[in-house]
Amino acid sequence: MKPYSVKELLAKQPIGERVEVNGWVRTFRSNRFVALNDGSTIHNLQCVVDFENFDENLLKQISSGAALKVTGTLVESQGRGQSVEVQASDVFIHGTADPDTYPIQPKKHSLEFLREKAHLRVRTSTFSAVMRVRSALAFAVHQYFQQQGFYYMHPPIITGSDAEGAGEMFRVTTLDPKNSPVDEKGEVDYSQDFFGKETNLTVSGQLEAETYAMGLGNVYTFGPTFRAENSNTSRHLAEFWMIEPEMAFYDLDANMDLAEDFIQSILRYVLENCKDDLEFLEKRLLDEEKTKPQNERSEMSLLEKLKFVVDNNFKRVTYTEAIDILRNSKPNKKKKFQFPIDEWGADLQSEHERYLVEKHFKCPVILFDYPANIKAFYMRLNEDGKTVRAMDVLFPGIGEIVGGSQREERLEVLQQKIKDLDIDEKELWWYLDLRRFGTAVHSGFGLGFERMVQFTTGMGNIRDVIPYPRFPQNAEF
Numbered sequence: 308m309k310p311y312s313v314k315e316l317l318a319k320q321p322i323g324e325r326v327e328v329n330g331w332v333r334t335f336r337s338n339r340f341v342a343l344n345d346g347s348t349i350h351n352l353q354c355v356v357d358f359e360n361f362d363e364n365l366l367k368q369i370s371s372g373a374a375l376k377v378t379g380t381l382v383e384s385q386g387r388g389q390s391v392e393v394q395a396s397d398v399f400i401h402g403t404a405d406p407d408t409y410p411i412q413p414k415k416h417s418l419e420f421l422r423e424k425a426h427l428r429v430r431t432s433t434f435s436a437v438m439r440v441r442s443a444l445a446f447a448v449h450q451y452f453q454q455q456g457f458y459y460m461h462p463p464i465i466t467g468s469d470a471e472g473a474g475e476m477f478r479v480t481t482l483d484p485k486n487s488p489v490d491e492k493g494e495v496d497y498s499q500d501f502f503g504k505e506t507n508l509t510v511s512g513q514l515e516a517e518t519y520a521m522g523l524g525n526v527y528t529f530g531p532t533f534r535a536e537n538s539n540t541s542r543h544l545a546e547f548w549m550i551e552p553e554m555a556f557y558d559l560d561a562n563m564d565l566a567e568d569f570i571q572s573i574l575r576y577v578l579e580n581c582k583d584d585l586e587f588l589e590k591r592l593l594d595e596e597k598t599k600p601q602n603e604r605s606e607m608s609l610l611e612k613l614k615f616v617v618d619n620n621f622k623r624v625t626y627t628e629a630i631d632i633l634r635n636s637k638p639n640k641k642k643k644f645q646f647p648i649d650e651w652g653a654d655l656q657s658e659h660e661r662y663l664v665e666k667h668f669k670c671p672v673i674l675f676d677y678p679a680n681i682k683a684f685y686m687r688l689n690e691d692g693k694t695v696r697a698m699d700v701l702f703p704g705i706g707e708i709v710g711g712s713q714r715e716e717r718l719e720v721l722q723q724k725i726k727d728l729d730i731d732e733k734e735l736w737w738y739l740d741l742r743r744f745g746t747a748v749h750s751g752f753g754l755g756f757e758r759m760v761q762f763t764t765g766m767g768n769i770r771d772v773i774p775y776p777r778f779p780q781n782a783e784f
């Protein structure tokens with residue numbers, strides 16, 4: 308007999324059939340009702356283990372967290388809350404879970420508590436729902452790009468370049484920290500290191516993706532990315548996954564069109580394919596919101612928010628317009644912003660991004676044409692000589708979810724920029740070659756996958772949407 312998954316069984320409902328299911332006990336009530344979950348769905352399968360038919364010693368081993376194989380007949384349920392149940396004739400205990408020490412008890416645990424039990428938290432409804440949605444989103448990403456004719460490209464994880472120029476990198480070395488070779492200047496001699504040069508974990512696969520776009524046409528990456536920024540926020544991780552499409556012959560407008568269509572399309576996919584999980588997460592969020600003060604509660608439910616993003620165009624606004632709006636905004640005048648906006652050129656903080664999205668426009672916003680000196684070196688300079696063809700997609704509750712740009716394709720302009728920023732041109736010889744040989748207009752962007760999962764699931768903290776979050780002072784598991 309091939310075992311059913313709980314999901315298959317609840318979908319097919321083969322009443323009267325003798326069935327077999329494996330799973331973990333969520334609850335065991337009245338020494339009789341086992342709620343079994345195998346991770347295939349948010350729903351549990353009720354298994355009736357009639358105590359009259361079972362040995363007392365066996366019943367004692369059934370408790371939350373235990374792994375069971377239940378064999379029995381599928382019948383219509385007498386009780387409320389489920390349509391079918393398994394009338395168990397046989398129970399095999401794969402493994403028990405001592406109720407005195409098993410941390411996940413059938414009661415409400417805080418997300419902070421569960422973060423410390425990250426190896427077990429996927430056995431809760433919340434985390435299993437989040438992780439199923441995460442998986443569906445990842446699938447939707449590939450499906451979208453593959454259907455659009457993009458090729459999946461794998462940039463290196465270990466690299467010698469700092470794509471974003473922010474210097475927030477994790478060093479990769481095999482040198483002994485206590486006994487590193489030094490050069491004449493007394494500095495660590497990386498020529499004797501494994502790669503013969505300084506290397507780090509990638510902060511972005513963009514530069515390598517550009518090289519592939521200039522040959523394959525349209526490509527996308529989807530992989531882990533590392534940033535050693537000391538940001539203890541609910542939106543930053545030291546290790547996160549990023550999706551970076553890069554398109555030859557796309558200008559910034561085409562780039563923005565693609566970003567919008569892409570985001571809407573993957574959200575549509577989860578709306579269609581993760582209904583049960585999203586409904587559960589919507590209820591969870593409603594309960595959480597009830598604990599917040601009235602003025603901080605969201606006006607829309609989770610599903611309303613997702614549908615809103617799918618059905619409405621993103622508002623496109625230049626940085627300059629945004630600065631005007633922010634400068635004249637109530638919180639700025641009343642000095643409510645932690646970083647007041649005084650003049651053109653200021654870098655936008657998440658409080659400003661969220662004001663624009665949540666209070667002013669009340670929809671996703673794409674800001675573009677940012678000041679050159681607050682953006683990375685590779686962005687195309689506008690005719691005004693002071694702004695670049697950058698774009699950020701801003702989302703409610705999240706702030707920046709996408710960062711992208713049209714790339715500087717003119718060799719001399721790029722060389723000048725590299726010089727101005729004191730970047731070592733020699734390190735970027737291959738990147739500059741793209742501008743020497745068959746250069747062309749091209750563009751791309753990066754979507755922070757965890758921020759997308761956060762938005763889709765309504766989870767407040769980014770540490771709760773990745774299996775094992777990496778952040779300052781934490782690399783457990």
Ligand code: 4AD
Binds near residue numbers: 534545712752
């Ligand atoms: O804006 P960023 O730094 O852009 C790039 O890396 C470009 N190379 C992308 C490109 O044009 N190909 O990062 C892109 C996105 C951000 O908008 C954000 O969603 C996410 O990556 N991100 C982070 N997510 C979690 N933790 C962090 N520390 C993140 N830093 C950026």
Ligand code: MG
Binds near residue numbers: 707709
């Ligand atoms: Mg950015």
